[in-house]
Amino acid sequence: MSDLPAVEIRKLSKSFSGVEVLRDIDLTVNKGEVVSVLGSSGSGKSTMLRCINWLEEPDSGSVFIAGQRIGYNSDKQRPMTNREMAATRARTGMVFQSFNLWPHLTVSQNVAISPIKVKGMPKAQARDLATQLLEKVGLGDKAEVYPFTLSGGQKQRVAIARALAMSPEVMLFDEPTSALDPERVGEVLQVMRDLSGEGYTMVVVTHEMEFARMVSDQVVFLDKGLIIEKAPPEIFFTNPASERVRRFLDRQD
Amino acid sequence: MTEKAWMLLLEGAWVTLWISGLASAMGLVIGLAIALLRTARIPVVDQILAVYVSLARATPLVTLVLFLFLAAPTLGLSLDRYAVAIVALTINTSAFNAEIWRTAFLNFPRDQQEAALASGMTPATMFANIMLPQMIITSLPGLVNEMTFLLKSSPAIAIIGLVDLTRVTNRISAVTYEPLPPILAAALIYMVIISVLLKLQSLAEKMAGRLAM
Amino acid sequence: MSEWSIVWEARSTILSGLWLTCWLFTASILGAFMLGCLMLYLLERGGALAWLLRGFINTMRALPFLVLAYLLYYGLSQLGLRMNAVTAGLLAMIIYHGAYFAEILRGSRLVLPPGSIEAAQAHGFMPGSIFLHIILPQLLLRTRPLIGNQLIYALKDTSFLAIITVQELTAAANAVQATYFIPMPAFVVVILLYWAITACLELAVSKAGIFGKARGFENV
Numbered sequence: 001m002s003d004l005p006a007v008e009i010r011k012l013s014k015s016f017s018g019v020e021v022l023r024d025i026d027l028t029v030n031k032g033e034v035v036s037v038l039g040s041s042g043s044g045k046s047t048m049l050r051c052i053n054w055l056e057e058p059d060s061g062s063v064f065i066a067g068q069r070i071g072y073n074s075d076k077q078r079p080m081t082n083r084e085m086a087a088t089r090a091r092t093g094m095v096f097q098s099f100n101l102w103p104h105l106t107v108s109q110n111v112a113i114s115p116i117k118v119k120g121m122p123k124a125q126a127r128d129l130a131t132q133l134l135e136k137v138g139l140g141d142k143a144e145v146y147p148f149t150l151s152g153g154q155k156q157r158v159a160i161a162r163a164l165a166m167s168p169e170v171m172l173f174d175e176p177t178s179a180l181d182p183e184r185v186g187e188v189l190q191v192m193r194d195l196s197g198e199g200y201t202m203v204v205v206t207h208e209m210e211f212a213r214m215v216s217d218q219v220v221f222l223d224k225g226l227i228i229e230k231a232p233p234e235i236f237f238t239n240p241a242s243e244r245v246r247r248f249l250d251r252q253d
Numbered sequence: 254m255t256e257k258a259w260m261l262l263l264e265g266a267w268v269t270l271w272i273s274g275l276a277s278a279m280g281l282v283i284g285l286a287i288a289l290l291r292t293a294r295i296p297v298v299d300q301i302l303a304v305y306v307s308l309a310r311a312t313p314l315v316t317l318v319l320f321l322f323l324a325a326p327t328l329g330l331s332l333d334r335y336a337v338a339i340v341a342l343t344i345n346t347s348a349f350n351a352e353i354w355r356t357a358f359l360n361f362p363r364d365q366q367e368a369a370l371a372s373g374m375t376p377a378t379m380f381a382n383i384m385l386p387q388m389i390i391t392s393l394p395g396l397v398n399e400m401t402f403l404l405k406s407s408p409a410i411a412i413i414g415l416v417d418l419t420r421v422t423n424r425i426s427a428v429t430y431e432p433l434p435p436i437l438a439a440a441l442i443y444m445v446i447i448s449v450l451l452k453l454q455s456l457a458e459k460m461a462g463r464l465a466m
Numbered sequence: 467m468s469e470w471s472i473v474w475e476a477r478s479t480i481l482s483g484l485w486l487t488c489w490l491f492t493a494s495i496l497g498a499f500m501l502g503c504l505m506l507y508l509l510e511r512g513g514a515l516a517w518l519l520r521g522f523i524n525t526m527r528a529l530p531f532l533v534l535a536y537l538l539y540y541g542l543s544q545l546g547l548r549m550n551a552v553t554a555g556l557l558a559m560i561i562y563h564g565a566y567f568a569e570i571l572r573g574s575r576l577v578l579p580p581g582s583i584e585a586a587q588a589h590g591f592m593p594g595s596i597f598l599h600i601i602l603p604q605l606l607l608r609t610r611p612l613i614g615n616q617l618i619y620a621l622k623d624t625s626f627l628a629i630i631t632v633q634e635l636t637a638a639a640n641a642v643q644a645t646y647f648i649p650m651p652a653f654v655v656v657i658l659l660y661w662a663i664t665a666c667l668e669l670a671v672s673k674a675g676i677f678g679k680a681r682g683f684e685n686v
Contacts, residue, residue, distance in 0.1 A: 082375050086375040098364055100362075100367065311657075313623075316653065319653070328650075408626070409532075409626065432543065433537075433544040437537075440529055
């Protein structure tokens with residue numbers, strides 16, 4: 001284990017058809033840190049997250065996952081091949097707003113397939129890993145069912161187990177509770193809280209103020225594609241530097 | 254109808270079934286290959302395939318069978334009647350299947366692909382493990398429907414003298430001078446075969462419906 | 467290139483085949499369409515007749531077109547009902563594709579929201595009038611792509627009539643190649659003609675979409 005930051009974003013910019021959604025973003029996420037990313041909708045926070053694993057290709061700037069640049073092969077001075085890209089992405093885990101489970105696979109297969117197909121893990125070992133991770137998210141009894149039988153909260157917990165199965169350097173959460181019924185939000189946040197307790201590095205795009213306040217080490221606030229505030233939660237929520245954040249926080253209560 | 258007549262009918266049904274079945278099987282694979290090549294959007298190749306699909310869909314099977322049968326020798330190809338029939342049916346059905354596969358590919362949920370890429374799969378691994386299994390399930394009702402259509406157009410092979418389930422009725426009535434019974438009997442056999450396919454199709458629809466949930 | 471000029475010399479054969487194909491196609495889809503609407507109306511009324519019609523439609527859907535053509539052309543002669551090949555072919559086209567049109571409309575009828583019909587009943591429309599002015603127009607707007615496909619199937623099915631000796635376009639290609647021994651150019655020309663007719667049909671069907679679009683039907 002090196003001491004390199006888990007994620008380092010340098011000078012990241014991105015526009016969609018002429019509209020700038022990210023401008024010169026710099027952000028460092030250290031190992032074991034939980035960073036919450038806040039901002040109103042359209043602020044660019046999801047785009048920033050999706051640039052970290054290159055699901056969205058930025059126009060300029062670079063992203064490093066534990067010291068390795070993504071999207072560009074620095075040794076050979078050329079864009080990454082599909083295979084290099086996949087290998088780098090495998091070092092991140094992502095949890096999506098709409099779960100994106102694979103409906104043709106059982107819950108256990110959803111968790112086990114990437115270790116088997118990407119890492120070449122033996123099937124029996126991957127199955128054991130899936131069992132163990134499903135226990136961890138409280139779904140040990142659902143291993144053999146298909147995703148359509150699960151509630152939203154359960155689906156999202158499976159998605160978390162699926163991302164954990166690759167033992168990623170960093171877990172990326174893209175509004176993981178936004179698509180859930182209100183009574184299902186708690187179970188997912190609890191799993192995330194447990195992960196932070198175990199020392200996982202996490203970047204969480206969220207609207208859950210309570211979670212950001214209680215769990216994160218850093219809170220980042222995006223507005224119109226710029227990071228306008230970056231502070232530990234104690235400061236961010238009580239004494240933010242910018243007027244824009246103050247107004248945002250006022251509206252939340 | 255004599256026992257002999259029934260035997261002849263069953264022989265005709267067998268010709269219909271194995272020729273359509275073989276062409277269907279090859280058409281499934283070739284259709285998938287065409288669909289995949291087209292999604293790669295290679296210049297020129299894509300246009301050629303698009304024209305192929307459009308022409309093959311617009312050409313009546315009777316015309317195509319006759320064309321291949323008569324034109325193949327002028328190109329120095331010696332194909333027997335059965336080979337001509339199978340090639341013609343395959344050309345026809347592969348064009349329709351290509352469109353079914355392509356629709357499944359183009360409509361595949363983007364977010365499932367993202368989840369696969371995010372977990373470190375290469376595009377090839379993703380295609381084999383995440384996309385193809387689901388594309389097969391969602392395309393199955395359409396593919397079985399196309400098999401039904403192929404079976405219903407298969408009597409086109411009669412035009413080059415192959416004795417299938419339709420044409421065999423002529424053979425029988427040439428002896429008995431009673432065309433009506435063999436035609437009705439052939440109709441009955443077609444109905445049995447096609448109702449089996451329709452049953453398969455509704456099963457396939459149930460499976461696809463489960464996946465959509 | 468001389469083979470191609472022979473096709474040009476023999477153009478009258480091909481054109482007469484083309485004419486017969488177009489004529490058979492047009493007459494049969496008009497007839498089939500009216501038959502399909504009539505069957506839908508009778509299905510709407512229910513009762514024993516509707517039950518019989520369902521059986522008839524399902525039978526047609528399970529049969530190759532050529533079997534029906536054989537039945538009318540060869541089969542009925544045993545009962546003393548003799549038709550020439552063109553009449554038998556036309557009749558077979560109308561009956562067969564009429565059943566398919568009926569099935570397309572019936573499928574759409576099953577999912578038609580009842581609101582507009584109830585509104586018409588509340589306004590005092592008679593059942594026949596509701597069918598003609600409220601139900602049928604909506605079904606036609608909704609089923610445009612399926613009807614378009616059926617038109618193309620119908621066009622292609624006219625070629626089966628070559629097997630019962632109708633001198634349509636495919637038979638014309640065969641006649642030209644048999645006389646001059648030029649299978650390649652004769653069939654290439656004929657296949658391109660089928661392709662052109664199909665393209666025109668597809669264009670017409672897609673242009674017809676403006677009727678639906680103007681009424682907000684294209685996204686239902």
